[in-house]
Amino acid sequence: MLDNIPTLPVAEIVDTITDWIEETFSFIFDPIKDDFGPFLDDLSGDYLAAIPPWIVILIVAVLAFFVSGKKFGLAIFSIIGLWFIQNQGQWEQLMYTFVLVIAASIIAIIIGVPIGILMSKSKTLQSILTPILDFMQTMPAFVYLIPTVAFFSIGMPPGVFAALIFATPPTIRLTNLGIRQVPNELIEASEAFGSTPMQKLIKVELPMAKKTIMAGINQTVMLTLSMVVIASMIGAPGLGREVMRALQRADVGSGFVAGIGIVILAIIIDRFTQYLNKQKGE
Amino acid sequence: MPIIKVENLSKIFGRKPQEAIGLLEEGYSKEDILEKTGNTVGVNRATFDVEEGEVFVIMGLSGSGKSTLVRLLNRLIEPTEGSVLIDDQDLATMDKEGLRKVRREKMSMVFQNFGLFPYRTVLENTVYGLEIQGMDKEKSKEKAIQALELVGLGGYIEQYPSQLSGGMQQRVGLARALANDPEVLLMDEAFSALDPLIRKGMQDELLDLQERMQKTIIFITHDLDEALRIGDRIALMKDGSIVQIGTPEEILVNPANDYVEKFVEDVDRSKVLTAENIMKRPETVSIEKHGPRVALERMREEGLSSIYVTDKQRNLKGYVTADDASDARKNDVKDLSQILKNDVPTVNLDTSMTEIFDIIQDTAVPVAVVEDGKLRGVIVRGAVIAALAGSEVNIDVG
Ligand SMILES: Nc1ncnc2c1ncn2[C@@H]1O[C@H](COP(=O)(O)OP(=O)(O)O)[C@@H](O)[C@H]1O
Ligand SMILES: [Mg+2]
Numbered sequence: 001m002l003d004n005i006p007t008l009p010v011a012e013i014v015d016t017i018t019d020w021i022e023e024t025f026s027f028i029f030d031p032i033k034d035d036f037g038p039f040l041d042d043l044s045g046d047y048l049a050a051i052p053p054w055i056v057i058l059i060v061a062v063l064a065f066f067v068s069g070k071k072f073g074l075a076i077f078s079i080i081g082l083w084f085i086q087n088q089g090q091w092e093q094l095m096y097t098f099v100l101v102i103a104a105s106i107i108a109i110i111i112g113v114p115i116g117i118l119m120s121k122s123k124t125l126q127s128i129l130t131p132i133l134d135f136m137q138t139m140p141a142f143v144y145l146i147p148t149v150a151f152f153s154i155g156m157p158p159g160v161f162a163a164l165i166f167a168t169p170p171t172i173r174l175t176n177l178g179i180r181q182v183p184n185e186l187i188e189a190s191e192a193f194g195s196t197p198m199q200k201l202i203k204v205e206l207p208m209a210k211k212t213i214m215a216g217i218n219q220t221v222m223l224t225l226s227m228v229v230i231a232s233m234i235g236a237p238g239l240g241r242e243v244m245r246a247l248q249r250a251d252v253g254s255g256f257v258a259g260i261g262i263v264i265l266a267i268i269i270d271r272f273t274q275y276l277n278k279q280k281g282e
Numbered sequence: 283m284p285i286i287k288v289e290n291l292s293k294i295f296g297r298k299p300q301e302a303i304g305l306l307e308e309g310y311s312k313e314d315i316l317e318k319t320g321n322t323v324g325v326n327r328a329t330f331d332v333e334e335g336e337v338f339v340i341m342g343l344s345g346s347g348k349s350t351l352v353r354l355l356n357r358l359i360e361p362t363e364g365s366v367l368i369d370d371q372d373l374a375t376m377d378k379e380g381l382r383k384v385r386r387e388k389m390s391m392v393f394q395n396f397g398l399f400p401y402r403t404v405l406e407n408t409v410y411g412l413e414i415q416g417m418d419k420e421k422s423k424e425k426a427i428q429a430l431e432l433v434g435l436g437g438y439i440e441q442y443p444s445q446l447s448g449g450m451q452q453r454v455g456l457a458r459a460l461a462n463d464p465e466v467l468l469m470d471e472a473f474s475a476l477d478p479l480i481r482k483g484m485q486d487e488l489l490d491l492q493e494r495m496q497k498t499i500i501f502i503t504h505d506l507d508e509a510l511r512i513g514d515r516i517a518l519m520k521d522g523s524i525v526q527i528g529t530p531e532e533i534l535v536n537p538a539n540d541y542v543e544k545f546v547e548d549v550d551r552s553k554v555l556t557a558e559n560i561m562k563r564p565e566t567v568s569i570e571k572h573g574p575r576v577a578l579e580r581m582r583e584e585g586l587s588s589i590y591v592t593d594k595q596r597n598l599k600g601y602v603t604a605d606d607a608s609d610a611r612k613n614d615v616k617d618l619s620q621i622l623k624n625d626v627p628t629v630n631l632d633t634s635m636t637e638i639f640d641i642i643q644d645t646a647v648p649v650a651v652v653e654d655g656k657l658r659g660v661i662v663r664g665a666v667i668a669a670l671a672g673s674e675v676n677i678d679v680g
Contacts, residue, residue: 188358189397193411193462194386203414207401 018147029151040156044099044237045092053086060268067275074271081264088257096238097228097265100156104163104224109217112168116175116213117201126176133169141166141230149234159228159236167223174216178209214277221273225266239265284331285465285498286355291328291364291374293350293522296321299362312521324350326522327364334465337492337499339509341545342519348502351519352470355500356389357381368466386415389466390459394474396451398443404430404454405439411462422461429461430454432491449480456488460495470502485512506545510534510554518542530554557638558631560669561651561659566590569599569618574610577602577618588647590626590657591618598657600624601647628652629661639666 022029048056057079064074085094119126145162152158182205190204206213232240239261246255294302302321305314312323325347332338340348353359355366357373366373368388373381390411391397398407405423408430412422430436433453443451452472459467473481489512492499503509509516510530517527518541526538534554537543565584567577569591581589581604591599600622610621627645629638631653638661642649648660 185393185395185397186399188353189391189393189399190410190414191358192356192385192389192391192468193414193458194382194384195414196382199414203410204399207399 018150021147022150025151032157033153037152037155037157040099040103040160041237044096048095048099049092053082053091057082057086064268064272067272069275074268074275078268081268085261085264088261090239090242090258090261093237093239093242093258094261094265096156096236097225097240097262100159100163100228100231100236100238101221101224101265101269103156104160104167104227105217105221107160108164108168108171108220108224111164112171112216112220113175113213116172116216117179119172119176120179120205129172133172136165137169141227142233145230145234154235156236158234159231162231162234163224163227166227167220170219170223171213171216174219175209175213178212178216179205181212182208211277214273218270218273218277221269222266225262225269228262283334285334285369286332286500287365287367288328288330288332288355289365289367291351291354291366292326292362293324293347293354293359294321294362295324303363323347323522324359325354328524330517330524330527332466332498332500334498335496337489337501337512337514339501339503339513339516340519341503341506341509341513341516344504346519347522348504348519349470350522352391352468352500352502355466355468356385356391358391386411386462388464389468390462390464392452392455392459392467392469392472394471396443396448396455396475398451398454398458400443402442403439404435404441404443404446407443407454408439408458408461410458425463426457426461429457432460433457433487447480448476449484452476452484456491460491460497464497466498466500468500471504472501473508474503474505481508488512518545531556531559535559555635555669556631557629557633557649557651557659557661560635560638560665561661562665564590564648564650564657564660566592566596566657567602567618569593569622573616573618574602574607574621578604578607578611581607590650590660591622592657596656598626598628598650598652598655600626626650631658635666635669642666 060078060082061075064078065072068074082094085091115129119129141162144165145158148158148161152161186204186208187200190200195203228236228238228240229243230240232238232244239258242258243255243262246252246258292303292306296302296319298319298321302315302319302323305318306323306326310318312326315321315323328351330338340351342348350359354361355373357366357376361374364374368384371380371384373384376384399410402410405426408426409422412425417425427436427439430439433456435450435453435457438446438450443454446454452475455472473484476484485508488499488501491497501509501512510533513530515527515529516533517524518533518538519525520541526533526542528536531554533542534546537546565580565586567580567589570593577589577591581587586604588601588603590601593599599619602618602621602623606621606623615621627641627647628650629641629652631651633651638649642661642663648662650657651659651661
């Protein structure tokens, strides 16, 4: 009996919608494809990769020393870790991955913090956005890789875009949470003295929520990193691509080396953002 | 002239405020309304005036609506009904811009848990109210430092709130409120989080400041002792309604109903009651009209061993004892002035109970209550003891 019902044309509908989006918003997608992609490629491949690795390692080590409050731990780890990556011939790949992660993180923050602020001001918006954010984080990445390629073709831009979908929610969520957690008395104090809503936001809510927001940003950066392997499936260059290539050839050794490279980058970025958060909070 | 006029001001928390207002007008209680509509009555049709320069205390048990009421005065909470007139402007219907202006220029608030910004120094906290008005940096800093010096914190401007004790933090709260030079200070349980000793010090300091600066202060507390100490007038709240407004003495001596009476029961009366409250009408004889015979007669009638002597204008002249009067009659002395004694223990109308208690220990005659040399009443030892014990106080004044 069920056989009598014709197959619902869901796939066709999605295709149509995708086509429509692609054509309608091509004025957005095209510049991203044509300008933003090459820009990221040049930045990683031509500029960063052109700096001698030892200079980069030295700069990172010095920054690590000061950021961690003049302790040697992170600096030493950075030197050894980065040297190892260079030694394994993965330096250029590292630059691509780094640029992908930083680009995606910055865009995620630029989009996420304002949305989080708006969300904290409106119960309605919060109840609309919460399931959408859940959806963004739980939907398998492979599903949106395909339309992403349709919009941005292959390379860095779709990689950044895929990372954004997965990695922006924590920044939004924790910005929202951080502002909602500001003690009521402080909100009242700022209002009682006649603050405008903007003054209240900038002088009270954001400073009070800073730690929570920074924790969200830290999560966002880490999630971006976790997307680099998947992003390499749609042509994003970098360490992820090495992992993917090793996977295709069952080359355990190279896969391990590239994987270790990602872990080292993750640890360094994680410690950096955490230390920055601590310092600013004092 | 009242600086704040509150009329018929109500706040209902919940979804159906208008329905609840209707029920209030029909006389339903807060409890009934919660049951019937699910709405909470925060403040129930409060009406009162606050005079310029007055310390107006709002007192009541926890949940009686004090915080809600004080937040209606600067509209941190939107009123459901009624009006709040400040210098004849209605706050309840004012637009946002006008409201901000009033908050910036006319009133400041001090909070129970201080409400200080932890990431700002003492100075940065104090300057907040001026900063958001866009005042020039140097000028606002100067004003903030003045305010901090006023509360004795001139040396702590670079510290963070977490480095200060509770009492000092609340001084910062007070300085921040004073820096704007507002007309009205709203203080919601400002001293309730402090321990008792520091609290008393802060009360004294507030009174001191008030005397110097002549601010109007609306002070919320759940503590009757505190209310009596600092209030010029006290409004007592119960279930969102104001049940009595009066001076500390009126509240103590004439509680409007059982609720107030209960509240007032355990107060330390010796601190608040004065001579005026416990004196009674004096029995006197006149120095011009009467002689020893009349004096003796009066004393016998009233069962006294001495009696005060006044002139026609009720100016106190002294007293005569029964013994002297009886001797004088035997010796045919006609004039009271010959046996008049002058060592009269006198107090003023507003002498406190504690002082009267000390004086009355050392004297055999009743204490005379004198105003401008005129005898207004007498206090017998029994009345002092009865008042200290908290029983009925005799207030019929002659
Ligand atoms: N935001 C709110 N929402 C609902 N009910 C409230 C709210 N604020 C206060 N109330 C209720 O209003 C009444 C008065 O509270 P409040 O003014 O805080 O009393 P007080 O300060 O005297 O302790 C209480 O019954 C309280 O539960
Ligand atoms: Mg309260």
